Amino acid sequence: MKAKVSLSTPGYCPDNFGLIDSLRYLKGVGPKIEGLLRRLKVYSLKGLFYYFPVRYQDRREIIPISKLKEGHPSLIRAKIAAVNLRATRRTFFKRKNLFEAILSDGSGSIESVWFNQPYLREYIKAGDTLLIFGKPVRYKGKIQFNAPEYEIINGEEMVNSLNFGRITGFYRLTEGLTQKRIRKIIFETLERYASKMEDVLPFYIRQEKGFPNITRSLKNIHFPSTFEDADLARKRLIFEELFFSQIMVYLRKAKRVLTTGIEFKIETSFIQEIKEKFNFAFTRSQEESASRILRNMTKPHPMHCLLQGDVGSGKTAVAILAIGACAKSNFQVSFMVPTEILAYQHYQTLVNILKDFEFKIDILVSNISKGNRLRIIEGLKKGKIDIIVGTHSLLEEDVEFKHLGLVVIDEQHKFGVAQRALLPQKGINPDCLVMSATPIPRSLALSIYGDLDLSVIRELPPQRKEPKTILAGEKKRAWVYEFVRNKLREGRQAYIVYPVIEESKNQDLHSLEEMYFKLKEVFKEFSVEMFHGRLKKEEKQKVVDDFRRNKINLLVSTTVIEVGVDIENVTTMVVENPERFGLAQLHQLRGRIRRSKFEPNFILIAPEDLSDNAGERLRAIAKINDGFKISEEDLKLRGPGDFFGHFQWGFPEMKIANPLSDLDILTQARRAAYEVIKVDPNLEKPQNKSIRRYLWPLLRNK
Numbered sequence: 001m002k003a004k005v006s007l008s009t010p011g012y013c014p015d016n017f018g019l020i021d022s023l024r025y026l027k028g029v030g031p032k033i034e035g036l037l038r039r040l041k042v043y044s045l046k047g048l049f050y051y052f053p054v055r056y057q058d059r060r061e062i063i064p065i066s067k068l069k070e071g072h073p074s075l076i077r078a079k080i081a082a083v084n085l086r087a088t089r090r091t092f093f094k095r096k097n098l099f100e101a102i103l104s105d106g107s108g109s110i111e112s113v114w115f116n117q118p119y120l121r122e123y124i125k126a127g128d129t130l131l132i133f134g135k136p137v138r139y140k141g142k143i144q145f146n147a148p149e150y151e152i153i154n155g156e157e158m159v160n161s162l163n164f165g166r167i168t169g170f171y172r173l174t175e176g177l178t179q180k181r182i183r184k185i186i187f188e189t190l191e192r193y194a195s196k197m198e199d200v201l202p203f204y205i206r207q208e209k210g211f212p213n214i215t216r217s218l219k220n221i222h223f224p225s226t227f228e229d230a231d232l233a234r235k236r237l238i239f240e241e242l243f244f245s246q247i248m249v250y251l252r253k254a255k256r257v258l259t260t261g262i263e264f265k266i267e268t269s270f271i272q273e274i275k276e277k278f279n280f281a282f283t284r285s286q287e288e289s290a291s292r293i294l295r296n297m298t299k300p301h302p303m304h305c306l307l308q309g310d311v312g313s314g315k316t317a318v319a320i321l322a323i324g325a326c327a328k329s330n331f332q333v334s335f336m337v338p339t340e341i342l343a344y345q346h347y348q349t350l351v352n353i354l355k356d357f358e359f360k361i362d363i364l365v366s367n368i369s370k371g372n373r374l375r376i377i378e379g380l381k382k383g384k385i386d387i388i389v390g391t392h393s394l395l396e397e398d399v400e401f402k403h404l405g406l407v408v409i410d411e412q413h414k415f416g417v418a419q420r421a422l423l424p425q426k427g428i429n430p431d432c433l434v435m436s437a438t439p440i441p442r443s444l445a446l447s448i449y450g451d452l453d454l455s456v457i458r459e460l461p462p463q464r465k466e467p468k469t470i471l472a473g474e475k476k477r478a479w480v481y482e483f484v485r486n487k488l489r490e491g492r493q494a495y496i497v498y499p500v501i502e503e504s505k506n507q508d509l510h511s512l513e514e515m516y517f518k519l520k521e522v523f524k525e526f527s528v529e530m531f532h533g534r535l536k537k538e539e540k541q542k543v544v545d546d547f548r549r550n551k552i553n554l555l556v557s558t559t560v561i562e563v564g565v566d567i568e569n570v571t572t573m574v575v576e577n578p579e580r581f582g583l584a585q586l587h588q589l590r591g592r593i594r595r596s597k598f599e600p601n602f603i604l605i606a607p608e609d610l611s612d613n614a615g616e617r618l619r620a621i622a623k624i625n626d627g628f629k630i631s632e633e634d635l636k637l638r639g640p641g642d643f644f645g646h647f648q649w650g651f652p653e654m655k656i657a658n659p660l661s662d663l664d665i666l667t668q669a670r671r672a673a674y675e676v677i678k679v680d681p682n683l684e685k686p687q688n689k690s691i692r693r694y695l696w697p698l699l700r701n702k
């Protein structure tokens with residue numbers, strides 16, 4: 001074994017418990033397998049332990065050959081009576097040779113074949129005893145095995161296999177790695193190192209819940225003796241993840257309550273005045289969210305509010321009330337959005353609505369002159385600017401405020417955890433309002449945003465038409481163009497969106513340009529323009545303005561139009577290669593055309609050969625219009641790990657828990673976490689030592 005390394009050793013990885021430097025030093029791993037494991041995102045001993053089987057197969061019972069049934073996967077133990085390797089006719093499958101073996105066990109015999117594995121001749125010999133697992137298939141009237149799994153057990157009395165004679169786990173693999181191999185690696189690593197895992201779940205909680213300790217749980221989830229063992233181990237591991245996320249939630253809540261923030265004085269009459277500037281009446285949902293947010297602003301602790309609402313539900317209007325209230329109290333507002341276009345749009349809206357109130361409103365983006373920038377920086381520092389709208393530029397170090405009172409972050413999922421955390425730090429415990437158009441299911445919201453005050457706009461403004469989503473294949477392209485043409489003739493406008501993944505890649509933009517020239521031809525009688533992130537600022541602004549003024553009929557664009565841009569006359573969107581987008585993103589895109597009294601049409605041109613998952617995604621988007629349901633579907637299709645990546649708010653990673661389907665365990669974990677924090681808010685009691693130690697790296701940054 002390698003010498004023990006100390007915490008200060010370069011490259012020290014706590015997830016290796018200081019026992020090894022790298023997985024390649026494990027028995028049966030080496031640099032090549034280490035590379036494959038990396039592809040599975042397994043980097044450490046702990047990573048290996050937490051690489052759980054995705055399903056099991058019951059391979060406990062050995063049955064006599066005479067009891068084998070066609071189509072039933074079964075395990076037999078048999079002696080090889082004869083083997084034969086022969087050439088076969090070359091077919092379009094390119095099968096060239098066939099290895100055959102006759103297996104018998106006293107109850108009967110069965111043939112097994114392997115195509116194109118001539119080397120088996122070297123391994124499997126007449127007289128050998130084998131364990132064979134496979135699904136018998138019928139061939140020329142008789143059942144046989146076709147390429148079954150096997151293991152040679154000559155001379156071994158007992159079945160002591162990781163693959164057979166037990167409940168066998170199956171892992172997600174990558175090319176070059178086999179189930180057998182990963183089982184062996186995990187088994188041997190567990191045998192040797194599992195006892196070194198510290199059990200982070202306190203003993204008294206484990207005892208109360210009847211959970212096995214961590215070492216036993218890990219062994220049982222990988223190599224269970226019974227399904228009950230596997231279940232209990234899984235339950236414990238899920239509980240553990242949810243428990244820690246809930247501890248974090250309660251700790252943050254507790255901390256916030258102890259922090260003094262700004263106690264805004266808000267007059268109802270003033271809010272009413274702002275509301276009257278809108279040319280629409282607030283929906284009931286908007287009213288409720290607004291009063292909840294405003295009420296939170298009057299409290300003595302910093303507000304931390306997440307405003308969720310489907311695309312087009314009118315979150316901006318709600319935010320404007322909060323912004324106005326803050327500015328009226330002589331505090332500054334910093335309003336951050338992910339794109340410049342959106343910044344200009346919100347800036348316009350703010351100026352329009354608040355023009356009679358003598359607030360100084362400005363905009364800060366990266367694309368402005370030095371002089372202008374200096375003026376704004378100065379204005380913010382001196383407190384001359386009341387409301388600033390901007391992009392990431394607002395995060396820069398020299399952007400300082402005199403007295404920042406409210407931070408608003410739109411489309412919050414477009415920002416990283418660190419970025420979101422940075423903005424409030426520019427003030428002294430300002431109130432925070434973050435907005436998201438990617439609504440997340442409530443159970444999920446509770447478990448990851450539980451420390452936030454949640455506010456949801458449930459209804460869309462009246463007169464909004466449900467979008468019609470049409471799933472068209474490549475073959476219907478001509479039809480789609482005719483459809484668009486008709487809409488343009490009626491005076492409506494349209495988008496055609498291309499999946500340019502990296503706008504920095506010339507290649508990708510090039511294909512957008514090509515399409516643009518083609519479409520200019522197809523839609524000769526209309527004004528067609530192109531839009532993407534790499535246009536110059538003035539060009540961008542001009543295109544958006546012209547589109548807004550209906551001088552452009554058809555806009556060929558990348559997904560930069562995904563967020564925010566708000567033009568009522570655009571009622572049709574065609575998306576090319578929709579299979580390259582995630583569900584949430586498609587829903588966002590669709591939101592762009594969901595803003596008017598005309599019926600919106602969302603048309604997807606998909607290639608003919610779709611993967612199952614992509615097909616499911618597209619069918620889901622065609623069927624579902626409700627953003628919350630879309631989110632749930634997304635979670636189902638993508639799995640929690642991936643989904644969470646999106647919403648991380650500085651929590652321990654979840655590998656096994658899925659707050660949607662593990663709702664019961666989530667409830668238990670919440671209760672347990674609550675009890676812990678109630679009794680021991682600073683995690684100082686000896687029995688909670690392990691919690692503190694485990695969460696310390698996360699807590700330290702708070």
Ligand code: ADP
Pocket residue numbers: 280281282283286309310311312313314315316317437461462564566595
């Ligand atoms: P999102 O929640 O997606 O950010 P926005 O705030 O951009 O939505 O609002 C979408 C559009 O709906 C805007 O044009 C806005 O003026 C309009 N809108 C918002 N609230 C209402 C309402 N209560 N009635 C009618 N239109 C509204």
Ligand code: MG
Pocket residue numbers: 315316410437564
């Ligand atoms: Mg918005």
